[in-house]
Amino acid sequence: MVNDITSKMWGVFDETGIFPALCRHGFVLLLVDMIRSGEFSYGKNQGGQYDIACHFEATIRNSKLSDRAKENALKMLIGAFHGHAHNRLCQLSFLATYMEGLGLEDLEGCERFFSHSNDLAKCQEITQFIKHHDSFETYANLSK
Numbered sequence: 001m002v003n004d005i006t007s008k009m010w011g012v013f014d015e016t017g018i019f020p021a022l023c024r025h026g027f028v029l030l031l032v033d034m035i036r037s038g039e040f041s042y043g044k045n046q047g048g049q050y051d052i053a054c055h056f057e058a059t060i061r062n063s064k065l066s067d068r069a070k071e072n073a074l075k076m077l078i079g080a081f082h083g084h085a086h087n088r089l090c091q092l093s094f095l096a097t098y099m100e101g102l103g104l105e106d107l108e109g110c111e112r113f114f115s116h117s118n119d120l121a122k123c124q125e126i127t128q129f130i131k132h133h134d135s136f137e138t139y140a141n142l143s144k
Helices: 002-014 053-061 066-071 088-094 109-117 123-141
Strands: 015-022 028-035 047-049 075-077
Touching: 015 109, 028 123, 053 066, 053 075, 053 088, 109 123
Parallel strands: 047 075
Antiparallel strands: 015 028
């Protein structure tokens, strides 16, 4: 029994964290509590935003996910806010401002989402927050 309790205790460290997927308007499409279960893909020609996408793209290229990322034409991008801290070459390659087809998208929706949700701890509170966020903040801002 002691071994079982110990393995559950250390199993907590396998948890990667909560990852949201938001549409370009800011609606929460998916919220996943990642636990080393493997990666999945939404399909071809997708982009992923990360504050240090330039370094993360190199990590992907040198990982087991490299072939899958190439097959799906995954493009890593840096959001407008974080991108200005990067050098010019990095900005031209990864900054959302210079990517054709993104329009005025700043790719900082997750930053805004997390700044509102940082104080939540329980799953029930997170679910209630997402419903409120979509209904009263995101939806209301569509008409501006």
